[in-house]
Amino acid sequence: MIVSDICALDKKRSKVFIDGEFAFVLYNGELRDFDIKVGNELSEDKYNEIECGLLPKRAKLRAMNLLQKRDYTEKQLRDKLSDGMYPQDCIDTAIDYVKSYRYVDDERYAEDYINYHMSGRSRNRIIMDLMNKGISKDIILNKLEELYSESGDENEIIQIRQLLIKKKYDAQTIDHKEKQKLIAFLMRRGYDISTIKKAMDSGIT
Numbered sequence: 001m002i003v004s005d006i007c008a009l010d011k012k013r014s015k016v017f018i019d020g021e022f023a024f025v026l027y028n029g030e031l032r033d034f035d036i037k038v039g040n041e042l043s044e045d046k047y048n049e050i051e052c053g054l055l056p057k058r059a060k061l062r063a064m065n066l067l068q069k070r071d072y073t074e075k076q077l078r079d080k081l082s083d084g085m086y087p088q089d090c091i092d093t094a095i096d097y098v099k100s101y102r103y104v105d106d107e108r109y110a111e112d113y114i115n116y117h118m119s120g121r122s123r124n125r126i127i128m129d130l131m132n133k134g135i136s137k138d139i140i141l142n143k144l145e146e147l148y149s150e151s152g153d154e155n156e157i158i159q160i161r162q163l164l165i166k167k168k169y170d171a172q173t174i175d176h177k178e179k180q181k182l183i184a185f186l187m188r189r190g191y192d193i194s195t196i197k198k199a200m201d202s203g204i205t
Helices: 028-033 044-069 074-083 088-100 106-117 123-132 137-147 152-166 176-188 193-200
Strands: 003-008 013-018 021-027
Touching: 013 028, 021 028, 021 044, 044 074, 044 088, 074 088, 106 123, 106 137, 123 137, 152 176, 152 193, 176 193
Parallel strands: none
Antiparallel strands: 003 013, 013 021
16 A cells, blocks of 8 residues: 555645545644655555554544534534544444443434423424434434423414514404415424414414
8 A cells, every 4th residue: 555645634634545545634643653655655554553543543532522512413423523534434433432322312312402492493393403413303203292292282372472472463453465474484483384373363462
């Protein structure tokens, strides 16, 4: 294996190409430690040490450092590690490691998110938010069923009524065009038409 190119990624790191193909990203000190220079041969032992020892360990540490600052879904954490140009095997190893300690737990993340937002956001909005974060729809729906009581529709009606009050909705004076604009606004927030109509017909003046 011949080091065919080294391209600076930033002041501290460089992309290493072996036999014309991108191999991995190393810190400048690591380039010196492994005597990696353009045109040098990289032994199989050194390559394996980097691929199987150095990079997986660093990926685990990177994942742990990220999780110390905030919670991530599995997809979000994978994306972060991918942005750091870690090989896929290293990303898988790091994810398996943090999941084994439940530092990453999509079910817990979904539960916490729903509990925090259920009083102020529609179920549809919560579903879309969590799916955009990479959580599977099955997990989301199971948690919604578990956490929402039979008063779930009533909660949404209360939320809509609060929005209608802010918009100065008056059922007696609003014209058809303004009412349709208001319905469209509420639907963009994830509320379904039947719940919106129930809220509008509930006596707000």
